[in-house]
Amino acid sequence: MREVCVIGGSRYFGKRLVARLLAAGDRVTVVNRGSSAPPGGVRHLVADRNDEASLHNALGDRTFDVVVDQVCYTPRQAATARRVFGGRTGRYLLTSTVEVYEYEDSDTPVREDAVDPHGVTVDLDAPWDDPEYLERHYGEGKRQAEAVLAADPRLPWASVRSAHVLGGADDFTGRVEHYASRMRDGRPIRVPADNRPATYISVDEIADFLFWAVGQEFTGPVNANSHGPLVTADICEAVRRVTGGTAEFASVEVGTFSPFSFARSYAMDNTRAARLGFPFTHTSAWLGTAVAETLHAPGRKTPKDED
Structure with a gap:
C-alpha cells in the first residue's frame, strides 16, 4: 500500500x-x-x-x-x-x-x-x-x-x-461547446490562416x-499525449457527428482564434514515455466518444463569446 x-x-x-x-x-x-x-x-x-x-x-x-x-x-x-x-x-x-x-x-x-x-x-x-x-x-x-x-x-x-x-461530462472549459454553438448557429469559426496541428x-x-x-x-x-495530432477541422467533424451543423472557417491574421486553433505547432513527441512502458492510444480511438460525453453533459452551458 x-x-x-x-x-x-x-x-x-x-x-x-x-x-x-x-x-x-x-x-x-x-x-x-x-x-x-x-x-x-x-x-x-x-x-x-x-x-x-x-x-x-x-x-x-x-x-x-x-x-x-x-x-x-x-x-x-x-x-x-x-x-x-x-x-x-x-x-x-x-x-x-x-x-x-x-x-x-x-x-x-x-x-x-x-x-x-x-x-x-x-x-x-x-x-x-x-x-x-x-x-x-x-x-x-x-x-x-x-x-x-x-x-x-x-x-x-x-x-x-x-x-x-478532451472529454468528460465535467469538462469545465467550454471549448468543445464553443464549436457546437457556432456550428449550430451558423457563425464562423476563427482560425489562423495557417492552422497548425496539436497533440x-x-x-x-x-x-x-x-x-x-x-x-x-x-x-x-x-x-x-495520444498518438495522432489533430487540427481544428478534426474536432469540428467529431462535433458535427454529435450535434449536426456545418463548420464554416474564417481565416484570421491577428486577434483571438477559436479554442484548439493554433498559428504554431503544438505537437509533442511521446517516445520517452512509450519507452518507459506506457501504451498510448490513438486519438481516433477516443475522439468521438470524448466529444459526445462533453456535449451530452447535463446542464451544459453555451459559452459567451464575441463575433
Whole structure:
C-alpha cells in the first residue's frame, strides 16, 4: 500500500486519478482549500498551498511515498512545495503542460529536451498573484515551476507535460461547446490562416498516465499525449457527428482564434514515455466518444463569446 498525497484532485482528471489510486488500494491524502469536497475514501487536509505555514500545519508529521501536485502554476508555489515536502516524500510529481513549449515552433514533434528546466530563468518577483498576469503567462509559470523543482537535487521529481485534454461530462472549459454553438448557429469559426496541428489526450488517458507515473521511478520531464495530432477541422467533424451543423472557417491574421486553433505547432513527441512502458492510444480511438460525453453533459452551458 502506497501513501500518496494529491494536491488538488477534486475535479476533472484529478478526481479520476484519485479514484484510480483508491481502487488500487493506495492510501490517499487530498490537500486543497476546502472549497470543493474530494472523493470519498480519502484523508482530506484543508490548507492554502500558497500559505507555507498553513501547509506545514495541515500536514503535521505525515510522510508520503509520492506527492502529485495538480495545481502548481507558479515558481513561488513550487518553491513553497519544495520547502514543505522536501524530506517528507520519496518523489514529487508535477502536472505540467504542453504550453511549456509555446516558443518551440517546429514541424517536428518536440521532445522533452527542447525545454530543459535547468536552463530556465526563474523570476520569483514577477506578479504571479495577479490572475490576469498568470493567465497570460501560464506556460511560463509552469516552465519556472519545473525549474524550481529541478534546482533541488535532494527532491526526486518528475513533471508530466500533458497535451490538451478532451472529454468528460465535467469538462469545465467550454471549448468543445464553443464549436457546437457556432456550428449550430451558423457563425464562423476563427482560425489562423495557417492552422497548425496539436497533440491531445483524453481525460481518462491522462488520469491513467498519472496513475501509472505514480508507480514509476523516472525523473525529469515527460510528454504525455495520444498518438495522432489533430487540427481544428478534426474536432469540428467529431462535433458535427454529435450535434449536426456545418463548420464554416474564417481565416484570421491577428486577434483571438477559436479554442484548439493554433498559428504554431503544438505537437509533442511521446517516445520517452512509450519507452518507459506506457501504451498510448490513438486519438481516433477516443475522439468521438470524448466529444459526445462533453456535449451530452447535463446542464451544459453555451459559452459567451464575441463575433
